[in-house]
Amino acid sequence: MPHCSQCSHCEDDPGAFERMVPGLGSLSSGYGESKGETALCRRHNMFMIPGPGCTEFEARLAAARTEAAP
Amino acid sequence: MASNQASIESGASVRKGGWSDLYLKEDWWAIWLGLGIVILDVAFFSNGSTLLKSLALNPGGLKWTSFDQLLAHFANNAPTYLMQFAAWLVIFGASCRIMGIKLGEFMPAFVFLYALSMAMFGIAGWANASKYNMEAPLLALLIGLFISNFIGLPKWMDAGFRVEYFVKLGIVLLGATFPISLVATAGPVAIGQAMTISLVTCLTIFFVGTRVFGLDRRMCAVLGVGGSVCGVSGSMAIAASVGAEKEHLYTSVTLVVVWALIMILFLPFISQALGLSAGVAGAWIGTSEFADAAGFAAASAYGKMAGNEEAAIKAFTLMKVIGRDLWIGIWSLVFALISTMVWERKEIGAKPDAGEVWRRFPKFVIGFFVASAFISLMTAGVTPEDMKKTVKPLLLDPLNSLRTWAFIFCFLSIGLTTRFRDLKSVGWKPFLAFTVGVGVNVVLGYVLSVHVFGEYWGKL
Numbered sequence: 458m459p460h461c462s463q464c465s466h467c468e469d470d471p472g473a474f475e476r477m478v479p480g481l482g483s484l485s486s487g488y489g490e491s492k493g494e495t496a497l498c499r500r501h502n503m504f505m506i507p508g509p510g511c512t513e514f515e516a517r518l519a520a521a522r523t524e525a526a527p
Numbered sequence: 528m529a530s531n532q533a534s535i536e537s538g539a540s541v542r543k544g545g546w547s548d549l550y551l552k553e554d555w556w557a558i559w560l561g562l563g564i565v566i567l568d569v570a571f572f573s574n575g576s577t578l579l580k581s582l583a584l585n586p587g588g589l590k591w592t593s594f595d596q597l598l599a600h601f602a603n604n605a606p607t608y609l610m611q612f613a614a615w616l617v618i619f620g621a622s623c624r625i626m627g628i629k630l631g632e633f634m635p636a637f638v639f640l641y642a643l644s645m646a647m648f649g650i651a652g653w654a655n656a657s658k659y660n661m662e663a664p665l666l667a668l669l670i671g672l673f674i675s676n677f678i679g680l681p682k683w684m685d686a687g688f689r690v691e692y693f694v695k696l697g698i699v700l701l702g703a704t705f706p707i708s709l710v711a712t713a714g715p716v717a718i719g720q721a722m723t724i725s726l727v728t729c730l731t732i733f734f735v736g737t738r739v740f741g742l743d744r745r746m747c748a749v750l751g752v753g754g755s756v757c758g759v760s761g762s763m764a765i766a767a768s769v770g771a772e773k774e775h776l777y778t779s780v781t782l783v784v785v786w787a788l789i790m791i792l793f794l795p796f797i798s799q800a801l802g803l804s805a806g807v808a809g810a811w812i813g814t815s816e817f818a819d820a821a822g823f824a825a826a827s828a829y830g831k832m833a834g835n836e837e838a839a840i841k842a843f844t845l846m847k848v849i850g851r852d853l854w855i856g857i858w859s860l861v862f863a864l865i866s867t868m869v870w871e872r873k874e875i876g877a878k879p880d881a882g883e884v885w886r887r888f889p890k891f892v893i894g895f896f897v898a899s900a901f902i903s904l905m906t907a908g909v910t911p912e913d914m915k916k917t918v919k920p921l922l923l924d925p926l927n928s929l930r931t932w933a934f935i936f937c938f939l940s941i942g943l944t945t946r947f948r949d950l951k952s953v954g955w956k957p958f959l960a961f962t963v964g965v966g967v968n969v970v971l972g973y974v975l976s977v978h979v980f981g982e983y984w985g986k987l
């Protein structure tokens with residue numbers, strides 16, 4: 458089962474998060490517990506908690522596997 | 528395509544968190560460092576050593592009247608300050624490196640931060656500083672803002688300006704001087720007051736935003752929790768819960784930062800004009816400020832102005848940290864359930880589950896409680912005379928001084944990382960919805976802190 462955190466569109470790195478949201482590091486942190494597993498899906502422009510991948514990701518993964526097959 | 532496949536099938540861990548949080552999250556590092564310092568302090572105290580007391584030196588209480596006095600202080604204590612600097616650099620540097628922050632960026636930034644902190648303490652230690660309201664927290668904030676907005680520092684230096692890490696460490700150290708009996712007796716009052724205000728403010732922002740201005744309900748949820756519970760951290764948590772867009776979080780962060788700074792600068796002076804006692808003002812600031820770091824700056828500044836910093840900080844801590852911060856996970860879960868079951872949001876990512884309450888729980892608060900219980904137990908049965916002669920100067924004062932260092936690092940870092948030109952612009956509708964909430968928050972907080980529970984907070 459594909460998972461969002463394996464997807465190239467999923468951004469959850471704490472440092473990248475701080476750089477992405479201006480002001481986040483001024484009164485909060487990407488390295489704190491309150492961030493939890495919060496991630497940004499760049500494909501859907503939506504914050505989320507990574508979980509089972511969406512249908513688009515599944516299709517992309519299947520296509521990539523087919524292309525890589527001998 | 529091959530690289531894409533590598534990216535999507537990289538074998539990255541499916542579920543993050545768990546045990547690795549113990550060394551990857553700054554909440555846990557604040558606990559390890561804070562409790563480590565407390566245990567070391569008790570060990571030195573028990574052995575009659577004054578090493579930690581010497582190392583916890585700061586020039587803030589010097590009350591110098593001539594510049595020569597200040598220079599002489601630094602000249603006489605240069606080796607001690609050098610050791611203290613090295614100790615901070617090692618513990619912060621090592622922990623940040625383990626969390627994934629580049630040491631090459633952290634170290635030069637921290638050197639700058641330490642030097643600037645020393646200058647802030649030096650200025651605040653001037654005998655006439657309080658006459659001109661040059662309290663260290665406000666001074667640090669203003670000078671930090673001036674440097675970041677008018678002189679400019681490279682952005683990579685933000686790696687060393689760890690606002691939240693410093694304030695969390697300060698809160699754990701604060702726990703050591705916070706009697707556990709006070710937490711037990713005052714906690715329920717603080718929770719009751721904070722919950723009332725949080726609910727009213729959040730619902731106000733949400734309904735004004737959705738019903739009056741027709742804004743996206745996800746944005747209003749992010750704004751509502753940001754303005755009522757836990758500022759930027761609350762906004763970030765709710766953004767994930769409701770599937771908010773990037774612009775929603777940008778808007779909330781901008782509004783929280785701007786309003787938090789306005790309130791840091793004005794609440795202490797309004798409290799002074801109203802003649803509020805330090806405890807009452809601390810409770811009011813605790814219900815009005817959105818962020819821990821910003822609130823500590825305001826409460827600490829007013830406490831110094833009113834001549835009772837401890838009361839202001841204690842009331843603020845009870846109200847904000849215990850009354851409001853603890854509920855971030857519950858708010859997150861509630862909004863996740865509403866967005867999934869009522870709003871029928873697009874299904875992406877994990878479904879909400881009760882574990883979210885624990886995952887979002889601000890763990891550093893555990894360190895605060897443990898430090899409070901530990902020192903309360905250690906000092907139980909100490910006579911008032913021994914407390915004054917021995918325990919306070921040799922056991923508690925070093926912890927207070929180190930806490931002051933952590934807070935000054937934090938207050939400077941707020942200013943140094945806030946670049947107004949980088950903040951995203953927001954529309955007037957979100958601005959008004961949020962501002963109405965701020966107004967309700969401040970007024971209701973004042974009524975409850977001053978008129979309903981004023982007698983209670985005034986006794987702190």
